[in-house]
Amino acid sequence: xxxxxxxxAQMFDFAAPILFAALGGVVSENxxxxxxxxEGIMRFAAFFGVWGAFIGKNPWMGLLWGLLIGAAVGVLxxxxxVTWAGDQIVSGVAINVVAMGIITYLLEFVFKTTGYSPPVPxxxxxxxxxxxxxxxxxxxxxxxxxxxxxxxxxxIAVGLIHFMLYxxxxxxxxxxxxxxPHAAETLGVNVMKIKWFAxxxxxxxxxxxxxxxxxxxxxxxxxxMPMGKGFIGLAAMIFGKWTPIGALLASLVFASxxxxxxLLQGMASGIAKQIPLGFYLALPYLLTIxxxxxxxxxxxxxxxxxxxxxxxx
Amino acid sequence: MxxxxxxxxxxxxxxxxxxxxxxxxxxxxxxxxxxGENGAGKSTLMKIVYGLYTPTSGEIYVFGKKVNMKxxxxxxxxxxxxxHQEFMLIPRFTVTxxxxxxxxxxxxxxxxxxxxxxxxxxxxxxFGLKVDPLEKVANLPVGIQQRVEILKIxxxxxxxxxxDEPTAVLTPEETEDLFKTLRALKKDxxxxxxxxxxxxxxxxxxxxxxxxRRGKLQGVVKKEETNERELARMMVxxxxxxxxxxxxxxxxxxxxxxxDLAAKDHRGILKLKGVSFDVHAGEIVAIxxxxxxxxxxxxxxxxxxxxxxxGKIILNGEEMKLVTPYNVRRKGMAYIPEDRKxxxxxxxxxxxxxxxxxxxxxxxxxxxxxxxxxxxxxFATKQxxxxxxxxxxxxxxxxxxxxxxxxxxxxxxxxxxKHNFLLASQPTRGLDIGAMEFVYKHLIEEKKKGIxxxxxxxxxxxxxxLADRILVMYEGEIVGETVPEKTNEEELGMMMLGIKRxxxxxx
Numbered sequence: 001x002x003x004x005x006x007x008x009a010q011m012f013d014f015a016a017p018i019l020f021a022a023l024g025g026v027v028s029e030n031x032x033x034x035x036x037x038x039e040g041i042m043r044f045a046a047f048f049g050v051w052g053a054f055i056g057k058n059p060w061m062g063l064l065w066g067l068l069i070g071a072a073v074g075v076l077x078x079x080x081x082v083t084w085a086g087d088q089i090v091s092g093v094a095i096n097v098v099a100m101g102i103i104t105y106l107l108e109f110v111f112k113t114t115g116y117s118p119p120v121p122x123x124x125x126x127x128x129x130x131x132x133x134x135x136x137x138x139x140x141x142x143x144x145x146x147x148x149x150x151x152x153x154x155x156i157a158v159g160l161i162h163f164m165l166y167x168x169x170x171x172x173x174x175x176x177x178x179x180x181p182h183a184a185e186t187l188g189v190n191v192m193k194i195k196w197f198a199x200x201x202x203x204x205x206x207x208x209x210x211x212x213x214x215x216x217x218x219x220x221x222x223x224x225m226p227m228g229k230g231f232i233g234l235a236a237m238i239f240g241k242w243t244p245i246g247a248l249l250a251s252l253v254f255a256s257x258x259x260x261x262x263l264l265q266g267m268a269s270g271i272a273k274q275i276p277l278g279f280y281l282a283l284p285y286l287l288t289i290x291x292x293x294x295x296x297x298x299x300x301x302x303x304x305x306x307x308x309x310x311x312x313x
Numbered sequence: 314m315x316x317x318x319x320x321x322x323x324x325x326x327x328x329x330x331x332x333x334x335x336x337x338x339x340x341x342x343x344x345x346x347x348x349g350e351n352g353a354g355k356s357t358l359m360k361i362v363y364g365l366y367t368p369t370s371g372e373i374y375v376f377g378k379k380v381n382m383k384x385x386x387x388x389x390x391x392x393x394x395x396x397h398q399e400f401m402l403i404p405r406f407t408v409t410x411x412x413x414x415x416x417x418x419x420x421x422x423x424x425x426x427x428x429x430x431x432x433x434x435x436x437x438x439x440f441g442l443k444v445d446p447l448e449k450v451a452n453l454p455v456g457i458q459q460r461v462e463i464l465k466i467x468x469x470x471x472x473x474x475x476x477d478e479p480t481a482v483l484t485p486e487e488t489e490d491l492f493k494t495l496r497a498l499k500k501d502x503x504x505x506x507x508x509x510x511x512x513x514x515x516x517x518x519x520x521x522x523x524x525x526r527r528g529k530l531q532g533v534v535k536k537e538e539t540n541e542r543e544l545a546r547m548m549v550x551x552x553x554x555x556x557x558x559x560x561x562x563x564x565x566x567x568x569x570x571x572x573d574l575a576a577k578d579h580r581g582i583l584k585l586k587g588v589s590f591d592v593h594a595g596e597i598v599a600i601x602x603x604x605x606x607x608x609x610x611x612x613x614x615x616x617x618x619x620x621x622x623x624g625k626i627i628l629n630g631e632e633m634k635l636v637t638p639y640n641v642r643r644k645g646m647a648y649i650p651e652d653r654k655x656x657x658x659x660x661x662x663x664x665x666x667x668x669x670x671x672x673x674x675x676x677x678x679x680x681x682x683x684x685x686x687x688x689x690x691x692f693a694t695k696q697x698x699x700x701x702x703x704x705x706x707x708x709x710x711x712x713x714x715x716x717x718x719x720x721x722x723x724x725x726x727x728x729x730x731k732h733n734f735l736l737a738s739q740p741t742r743g744l745d746i747g748a749m750e751f752v753y754k755h756l757i758e759e760k761k762k763g764i765x766x767x768x769x770x771x772x773x774x775x776x777x778x779l780a781d782r783i784l785v786m787y788e789g790e791i792v793g794e795t796v797p798e799k800t801n802e803e804e805l806g807m808m809m810l811g812i813k814r815x816x817x818x819x820x
Contacts, residue, residue: 169417169424176403176414183401186365187415187465188386305406 005136006249007259008143013217015255016154017226020209021233022163022240022247023154027121028202029242030165032178034306036092036208037077037228040099045070046211047103049112050221059128059215062120068213070207071200073099078199079277082192107223115223122219123148123212150212161244174198181309192310196296201298209233235288238281254284295304315377316341316445316504317362317393317804322371324357330356333528339506341376341472344499346507346515349525350548350745352715354607356398356510359475362506363395364388374498375473394466395475400458404451409433412465436468441497456487463494473508474498474581481513482744482773484603485806492518497517510548510745512541516712523550549747557753557778560761563780565594568734568765569615574624575789576610585610586789587624592765597756599780603809606791608769609651612738615767616641616648630733642671647732649723651739651769657723660712664702665693667711668726696725701751717748724755735759738769751780773802787811 021038041095045066061144069232073095080091109115122128129146136145153184165171177194209215213229214221231253240246261280317339324332331354339345349355355485360366364382373380375391382388402411409429418428433446435774450458459479462474466474480488495505499661509515513523524531524547531547546552569592576585585607592598602608611637612690613619617625617636626633628644642648650656658667669678669689677688693707700721702714711719721741727735737756741749756779759766770776776783777797785793785808793808793815807813 053397167424169419170412170422172414172417172424176410177404179403179405180401183403183411184414186363186385186395186397186401188384188389189415303403 002139002142004062004139004249005145007263008140010262011252011255011259011311012143012151012155014145014258015251016148016151016212016216017209017229018233018236018254019154019248019251020212021230022251023157023238023244023274024202024205024209025237026202026240026244027161027165027174027205028198029237029305030178030302031174032196032302032309033078033081033195033199033305034079034088034092035199035202035206036089036231036234037095037099037203038209038233039095039226039228041070041073041203041206041225042090042149042210042215043103043228044073045207046225047106047117047149047210047212047221049105049211050117050214051214053089053122054111058121059123059125059146062122063211064197066211067204070203070210074200078196079307082195082199085310086148088306104223107221108287119219120215122148122215124215124217124219134200148212148216150208150216153208154212155248157208158244158248163179164219165244168201170194172199174288175302177309178304181304185311187228191311195309206233208232219280222274225286230300232284235284238301239284239288242301250287253287257283314341315374316338317506318373318374318377318488318636319358319362320363320374322358322373323369324354324361324366325369330528332361334371335525335530337523337530337533339473339504341504342499342502343520344495344505344507344518346509346519346522347525347545348508348510348512348515348522348548350510351717351743352527353525353548354528355525356477357506359395359477359506362388363393364473389469389471391785392470393475394469394471394473395477396459396462396466396479397483398477400462400478402450402458402461406450407446408448408450408453408461409446411450412468416469416550430511432468433464436464438468438499440464440494442467442494454487456484456490458537459483459487460494471503473504473506474694475508475553477508478506478510478586480509480511486603489512500546512544512746515544516541522720528552543794545746548745557579558755558757562595562760562763564754565763565765567591568629570596570625570627571615572625572627574611574614574626576614576619577622577623578610578619583622584789585614585621587700588786588789588791590784590791592734593768594765595760595763596781597760597766597768597779598775599770599783600786601770601773601776601783601805601809602786604771606786606809608738608786610789611786612651612736616646631661637809642730642732645731647727647734647735649720649727649737649740651742652720653723658711658719660748661710663708663710664691664697664714665707665720668693668696668707668729670726674731689754692729696729700725717745717751720748720752724752728755728759733764733765735766736769737766739752740768741770741772773805776804776805785809791817795818 021042024038025035046287048069049062049066051058053062077091077095078084081088107117108114129148131150132145136142165175171190173194176189181191210226213226236247236250236254239250257280261277315338316714319335319337322332322335335358347355357366361368364385364387380391406679411431414435418432420424424610430446442464443459444464446455450461479491483491499505507518519536520628521533521535523533524544526548572589573587574585575583575587578584600608610619614621617638626636628646633640654660672678677685679685690707697705702718702721711722740752756766768779780797783795783797784791784807792811794817795815
């Protein structure tokens, strides 16, 4: 595999966790529920994924555990912010803080180690990859010849969520609830049910993101996970204007910044070498600020995004 | 046949009894109006009929059958539809999406947009309500948005249509269009419930009228057997002076002078195209016009929310170089805003806070950045008493007051401020008769004190009753100037629509 194909493949590896988180945000916020707990959910899922894979001795068990914990945390967020109409940001921050503490504790409790878990079976292993041998020599296209299952999942999810949001009745109702829940209610749409559904689905997508961190290219959990990937995911959601395809493009842009940085470290000369590493880490946020202030056409969130909904009377 | 019957409907909210044993029976195919002051319980009653509120007690019969509604979903199934005061529309969605939401044509789980568009075309044709199914609602004028709302409930097969203050947001022409639609629907055999506090409109459109006051039904009358005066008395509970007494005040020197003022709206479109006028002490100058003809830009320029493109504003003999709300207020301008909830008040703040706002940095309300609670409370208590603000509780938040009382808080604040010019922008918008009367009284008081008043109004009766001079605005220009003694509603109406112009008076 040549360097170009390798770099593109690596970009997809980097992009997958960000993309999953962004898609989680897209689904949830289109129904008007802000979920900044994406970061915490990814951390939960990354750890439980490894734990599941450790016990079940295969990554599928890890995936199951990770998704279940993601859904469970989603239920917590939904209970606070949908059923109780509590502040969505407060709930999200709380979940992130709790994730920080609990997982550090569980890591030591379960694996008796500090900082990282022992290696477990993971989706990056050769026989879990999707091999498409005949395209491997073709430039660009060859990048798709040896991707992990999770990367493929992330790309398929983009299509599925786009279809759901813009071509199904459910999607129309999700977007209606995010724009004007009172209007939806008067038309007989069950607002609470829709918000619950979107919150849980969003959390499960974020859990996929967490799992692709610990069981995608790596085969263990490190205590620094998810290293802000959840927040970069949120940035990708905004940069992508709250749409699945926008989120995909934004995630690829953000991931390519990391690849460029890796490449430059190896071969850059002259001025490129002078650009500090921090610049590439900050790039997603700089681009997001650009999107919010309207550099690439203004990013406008759903009208009722983040506003708790209470039924009248 | 009776379309709707209410028996002993009562709704108790934690602090108020909104509906008190209301009995009504509405015939199929009639236009039945319910009038009452703000807070009389009209909207609550309609929300009960639409299943948004559950009554504390009482029974509802729809087409003779007893029903028990738990949500709007139940009401829709019973063929009851409601056009809400604040439109229930999603601006970013298309007309089609807005209309079919909640009952979408589908193929499996897929939303069948093409069929939906076809359905909207058919239904729009059938009822003669023209809309473009593919247009985004955000791009539509208010009158058409309301049409979308009506189509929405017609598509659900509504037989009983509730209109909650439908004309509050409409221009006179749009209102005329709506009335045509209502009459057509009546002909179709639909039953219409029309909620309003504008008696003139009620007298024009209804067959029968029910009057509510403080949650109680005062009576049901036939249109032919009543008049505006009687309805007003039933609504308010006493004789109301609808005619504004003429007060002559010797006009003083020029206080505000505007020269060739032009301004753009927030989208950058030139809406005010070079207007000039003077306002003298002890004089009320009214700007009449259909909404959106530059009034907003004039107001914004005068208080410093918009920077004019060109022109001069001279207040008390001094040209305002940099117009900011702070500067104009220091120069003696008081302002009654058109949107009291957004511009007039901080809704979560208490009366005592709202009533000193703007003067809160001044002695005696504060000194060295520390608020003097004792002085503030004394002042607030005095003003609440003097302006009859109810409840008499300075610690209640402004958001919990009725519209009339909110306006009184604003009046109490602005009148207390040191000023000799008053900018009153639609000061009676959305108010009921009692509160309107109150505002008129205070405007006349101000005039007697020799204050110069610029009144911006959409109501011709108000303009003709209050003003000493009338300027008519059309498409950002003053197209006519007259005095109330020499004109009438028809002539003003023609000028407002740009059909007729007349010469400016020589000052």
